[in-house]
Amino acid sequence: MENKLFVVITVIAVIFLGISILLISLDCKLTRIEKEQNKKSE
């Protein structure tokens, strides 16, 4: 039972870390695009 619980927790943590990496990479990409757009408009 204890082992099963830790497997579940590990799976949830891994999925959430994947979503976190996706969010961070999207945010960084958008920041880069916005900077390029600002440079162009200047």
Place this chain on the structure above:
Amino acid sequence: MKNMWWKIAGLVLVLYSLIAGLLIRVPDLPVIHESIRNIFYHVCMWFNLLILLSISCINAVRYLAGFNEKFDLRSVEAASTGVFFGLLGLVTGSIWARFSWGVFWTNDPQLNGASASMLIYGAYFVLRKSVNDEEKRARISAVYNIFAYVMMIIFLLILPKLAQGSVHPGKGGNPMALTDLDATMRLVFYPAVVGWIFVGIWIYQIKLRIRIAKEINGL
């Protein structure tokens, strides 16, 4: 990343609540027993919904005040992110109901109110899709957004409290109103709420920035 600290804080708090929520000792309350742990996930979704739909409504009012397109974009993206969290709230609630009451859905004022609110916001997106003229679409949907927000408050917060015979935890004298949480659960619940709100607002911001990049900058 712009203003990174609160985004990282949100991720850390949610990760902490996901793990600690399954590991801590919880009080053995009648009917809900171990399923009480779902409060760390289910209730946070509704907090997020309320905050994001409030942002959406405020931006709808600001749009109507000056007809600036950026407020329309903010309003629609906040609404779509809020509804996404509302749907997650319905799913987590349904799973909780299965383990507490033995059924995924029951004729309860809180559950019906939540689904009615989601349907009202569903109509908001249908309405937006049905109008081709951009300015007209923004004006009509901003007015509807204010109506939808008021209806959501009535269906989600007011009517379930007035209704008799609710089986929902924390309603109609049932155990586990938020004030009944013990000290250990509060150590997970409050960080979970703050973390999910940060993550929810971050998702909304990302969606909005993608939309602005597409619509205004023509990407």
